[in-house]
Amino acid sequence: MARLPRLVIPHQAHHITQAGIDNKTIFVDHADYQIFLDWLKLGAKQFAVQIHAYTILPDRFHLLVTPTDELGLGKLMQWLGRYYVPYFNTKYKRSGLLWQGRFKASVLEATQYFLPCCVMLEEMAVRQHLVQDPSAYLWSSCQHHLGMRADPLLADHAMYWGLGNTPFQREAAYRQLLEKGLPSNLLQTITDATNKAWVLGSSTYKAEMAKLTERRVEPVARGRPRKKVPISA
Secondary structure (H helix, E strand, O other): OOOOOOOOOOOOEEEEEEEEHHHOOOOOOHHHHHHHHHHHHHHHHHOOEEEEEEEEEOOEEEEEEEEOOOOHHHHHHHHHHHHHHHHHHHHOOOOOOOEOOOOEEEEEOHHHHHHHHHHHHHHHHHHOOOOOOHHHOOOEOHHHHOOOOOOOOOOOOHHHHOOOOOHHHHHHHHHHHHHHOOOHHHHHHHHHHHHHOOOEOOHHHHHHHHHHHOOOOOOOOOOOOOOOOOOOO
16 A cells, blocks of 8 residues: 655644654764754755754654745655764774665644653653653753753754743743653554654644645544444334
């Protein structure tokens, strides 16, 4: 069965993930992380994609973004591959592919899933036992959202601003979200939607996105449709 084209909807939040081939390491030292973030910043500006949150792990990266058109997101990901892959191959004396296939993406209903997805990204370094506290990880947007440093790469989303009227209120409220964490079923829901490229949101939101894009935005129910039982006289 031919796979559906990747769903990109302008002005909607998207969760993006790209893994290294065979889940191998694609970021080794400080310079690798930094140059990738520099290219991400340049590409995001060039292709009009807002970056709201990120985490760069040794074997993959995750982004929470809003594209302004249908093509910018794909161009940004191509841009990253065009510059980072040859850099990495030359530095580590290797050749060939670096990414594990196409990047994966899911459209999110921001009012319901933006903040949970943001928390999920910024907790990943803890779940992978890279640090004990998410704020200690240098290669994510966590320190920005907690007010520990300003990250020029990021464009704060309206849902983050809605956490409070002042920076202190927003940072304190976001810290509470991080400390609370996410239930495992919600983590799985976000992960499944991203891996399968489905829209993540309420039934109303999914219907709106389906109408807007004129395509299916969620999986078809499995199994045969139920037979109608005739009503006896």
